[in-house]
Amino acid sequence: MNKVLSFAVLAAGLTLSGAASAQEQATTASSNGSYRPIPNSDIMFRKTIWRAVDLREKQNKPMFSEGKEISRVIIEAVKRGELVAYRNDSLTTTFTGNEVTSNMSYAESNAGLSDEERAAGFSEDTGDDWGAAPKKKGAKPVAKKPVxxxxxxxxxxxxxxxxxxxxxxxxxxxxxMYHDIKTITLLVPSTLSSNASGIEKPIGTFKYSDLVKVFRNNPDKAIWFNSQNDAQHKNLADAFELWLFNSYIVKVSNPNDARLDEIYGGQQQGILASQQAASDLIEYEYNLWSF
Structure with missing residues (x-):
């Protein structure tokens, strides 16, 4: 009887321990964006890396097909309230839906009157004075709010x-070696003529674990387009899992939290450093197997 009781207590203890471990792992995943977190006890080497993904590249076109763009899938999920947008990859503060819309909007730079029109005596008017009584002679002009x-x-x-x-x-x-994706940030490219700032502007950062749910819940929209076989399109979640895209390294974790082009003094030097960083990581993995 005592043996049976001891076994039951041991089994209950193992169950509670397993549940606690699973809860701790789930909490970690929900906080850092990882979809399949690896327990710290199993990690021998870890390096945090930031990669740029240009969806215009040939290898990335399948996740940017007409009407099924990954940017469309993400933004529409935010507008539906299905996806939360964060301000940066620290995942501490969030954007509202209106802020995300504002981040992906631009003002028309040539709106309003031209210099020639102003010189000719035209003035901007919103139509608010339509039907108003004519102004008296000598009345002081009233400043209007700019449109x-x-x-x-x-x-x-x-x-x-x-x-x-x-x-x-x-x-x-x-x-x-695993690629444990944490976050994906959608950016307004610096090269767009309508982006007056001339720098990349973040629209929002998204937990990878949240994105996987959105991709799985919208299989008809979240498509990686297989140009060789229409019967073999894949879900975007599978495309990331299988690493079916091209990217280049722009930052490797460092004490100054600096990007490669900042460390090496220019965009061209940053590209060379990116290639070197990728080679170093491959060599490190090779050396692990060699020894």
Missing amino acids: APPSYEYRYKDLYQMELKEDMIFDKKRSR
Whole structure:
């Protein structure tokens, strides 16, 4: 009887321990965006990397097909309230839906009167004075509130720049390297003529774990287009899992939290450093197997 009781207590203890471990792992995943978190006890090596993804590249076109752009899938999920947008990849504060819309909008730079029209005596008018009584002679002019230029949302095809944050992890239990994606940030490209700032502007950062749910819940929209076989289109979640896209490294974790082009003094030097960083990571994994 005592043996049976001891076994029952042991089994209950193991169950509670497993549940606690699962809860701790789930909490970690929900806080950092990881979809399949790896326990710290299994990690022999980890390096945080930021990668730029240009959706115009040939290898990335399948996730940017007409009407099924990944930018469309993400933004429409935010507008439906299905997806939360964060301000940055620290995932501490969020954007509202209106803020996301504002981030992906631009003001028409040529709105209003031209210099020639103003010189000819024309003035901006919203039509508020239509039907008003004529002004008396000698009356002082009343300053009018300037008319804000109209704003427009960027087309989904214009939003072709993304940034991906991942942990490259060597799992000693499974003896393999994993790409543990944490977040994906959608950006307004710096090269758009309507982007007056001339720099990349973040629209929002999204937990990868949240994106996987959105992709799985919208299989008819979240499509990686297989140009070779229409019967073999894949879900965007599978495309990321299988790494069916091209990217280049723009930052590797460092004490100054600086990007490669900042460290090496220019965009061209940053590209060379990106290629070197990718080679170093491949060599590191090779050396693990060599020894």
